[in-house]
Amino acid sequence: NDLLPNGDFESGSAEPWSPADLVEGGYGGSAYALISTNRQNWHGPNVNINLDCLQVGDIIAVTGKLKLMEGSNPATCSAHMRNGARCPTAFLKIKDKNGKERTSSIGYITGWHPDADGWYDITGQFQLPDFLDGYQGAKFAIYDTDGSRDIVIDNFKMYKVPYQCASLNRNPTFDNGDLSFWYPDENRVSRIKAFSPGASGDPSDFALRSYSRGMNYRGASFFLDKRCLKDGLVYTITAKIKLVDSTGNPQQCNPSITDPNHRHVCPTVVLKGDNCPDGAEVRLWNEIDLGSWDADGFNEFKATFPTSDKMGQCTEPYLIVGRDVHKVKDVVLDDVYVIGGEGAAALREDTLAPTNVPTNVPSTFPSASPTFFPTNKPTPFPTIANAVACPDPSEDPKKMPSGPVMLARSDPGIVCIIMKAIQDADGNLSKVAPVARSHDGERWTRYGGKFAESLFYGWDFDHHDIGSQITFPELSGDEKYFASSFSYSVENADISEKDVI
Helix, strand or coil, X not given: CCCCCCCCCCCXXXXXXXXXXXXXXXXXXXXXXXXXXXXXXCCCCEEEECCCCCCCCCEEEEEEEEEEEECCEEECCECCCCCCCECCEEEEXXXXXXXXXXXXXXXXXXXXXXXXXXXXXXXXXXXXXXXXCCCCXXXXXXXXXXXXXXXXXEEEEEEECCCCCCECCCCCCCHHHCCCCCECCCCCCCEEEEECCCCCCCCCCCEEEEECCCCCCCCEEEECCHHHCCCCCEEEEEEEEEEECCCXXXXXXXXXXXXXXXXXXXXXXXXXXXXXXXXXXXXXXCCCCCCCCXXXXXXXXXXXXXXXXXXXXXXXXXXEEEECCCCCCEEEEEEEEEEEECCHHXXXXXXXXXXXXXXXXXXXCCCCCCCCCCCCCCCCCCCCCCCECCCCCCCCCEEECCEEEEECCCCCCEEEEEXXXXXXXXXXXXXXXEEXXXXXXXXXXXXXXXXXXXXXXXXXXXXXXXXEEEEXXXXXXXXXXXXXXXXXXXXXXXXXXXXXX
């Protein structure tokens, strides 16, 4: 449920927000937005909220649209400035059981570039701290920008993020150029923006570009749920990365260099956090032997890391992706997944990146090496009228046909995976390799890794109102396609191979 009352103002009223002033012409042509005028830097739109349905450790997410106005003209803001034209921040103010007001930053301008009408995206996540217990009141507010500018907001939502520890990145693919829940770096000094084309090469596909980094140690970061960071758990991060200069020209690095201070080192990933018990950070090197860096394409990255109770004690743990590269290079990221946790069986090499490609596949697909791509692409099929739904999380894996199929999107709060596997007489699956996924009602995407890349060469999903259409190639021997679903609440689940995402 939405924790922010009246976040779209379409009723023609701004109540219960303060100030309760509306302006005609909201985001996307809607009728109204809320405006805050005649303000000081530390004043802005605010509203009292009720957090009684939440508990310590829950994660809330905030999304919305924001515009700055100087008189009748839209104004821009900067992440780099500490005063004046700096961008506003979203805050959560909680009055603790002793009556002390605790203020936390929970949302920021994403991407730092407004649309043609001057609207910025503002997004964020926040894990509720111990002082929520016995709280006396809470308020959401947006301010911390020059008081001479009016703040206009619209389409604001705040909601509880479903608790799940199998996949830690809420926005791995940057669909439609959406950079929600990603930030420039721990100090918010560098910048990020959408980059096209993404790893698929399709002009409609997007990646994230980390630029104006200023220092080698800066990259793009996202928040981790500290409830998922415990002794004995293991995660794997996979990503596709390329390097460009400020004008977009391809750049090189040397994968054999393991000195993070070397000018030609390739991108790394760093796990760190604020106020961690030991203050340490963990640098993750690429476990894939690339041999050489493909400057013209996206390069695969994979690293496996254990977590610990100490990491879970950080006030805000996060991953920085694309660190250590020389500061003059921009880092472009796509398909950034962090998976595993209590589903540790998902982290086996033959699950995440199988090297044995099916041998009995159509002649238009590579038959041996995933690095060999034919020149003839398959003939597209007409649109299928009926969509195949995923099984319920309580149901066994559902066998899927090969050939063209329309897949219905997963339900909200559900992850659905299509995988190739062998099923024994008792229904158990082995030799599992995920090939496609849909999560939380989002459209279907190809799973990362060379197996799925080689299997689907020449094909991509066609997206329609009823679902996404793809052609599944014939598999060899006893291998079949299966669909399996699970809800995000998997902390105490007995996750088997079929639950890999």
